[in-house]
Amino acid sequence: MSDDAAPWLIVGLGNPGPEYAGNRHNIGFMVADLLADRIRGKFKAHKARAQVVEGRMGPPGPASRRVVLAKPMTYMNLSGGPVTALRDFYKVPLERVVAIHDELDIDYPTLRLKLGGGDNGHNGLKSMTKSLGADYHRVRCGIGRPPGRMQVADFVLKDFSSTERKELDWFVDRAADAVECLLQEGLERAQSAYNS
DSSP states (O other): OOGGGSOEEEEEOOOOSGGGTTBGGGHHHHHHHHHHHHTTOOOEEETTTEEEEEEEESSSSTTOEEEEEEEESSOGGGTHHHHHHHHHHHTOOGGGEEEEEEETTSOTTOEEEEESOOOTTOHHHHHHHHHHOSOSEEEEEEOOOOSTTOOHHHHHTSBOOHHHHHHHHHHHHHHHHHHHHHHHHOHHHHHHHHOO
């Protein structure tokens, strides 16, 4: 299969289970769910311990991109195993892997896209990088730092505040737009349009 025919693997990072659904740490799942709605797909269980949707993204015709949307079902800090299994199963080159994740060092609701880099203490990225190497795309969804002396783990595993929820739909929508722009127009165009 030529690289051109290979799909993009778009991974929303989060924790499975209803008790985590609204957590800041689960914004990657939220964006993946919206992208699945946009391509009219339903997540199904995959043997790689992930939920996946296969489809096409973008305008109909030659410009559309083959995509596999994935939500690892192993908990955040073990995300690398399912992502690697899916990458091998679908024969996805590393530069076509995109991780959508929460980012403490960026204010809410700010987006930043980049290729490669460190994990910044994010356990999902740490696990992915250990399994795959670091050269995959990241769509970093800013959630800001915890207030006062709140522990990071407590902060990321709490739901968005009522004030934050007023902008959450817009933020998730914008992150999904950024993923589509990345696939259609490349990283530099997506960065200039969405990095704020």
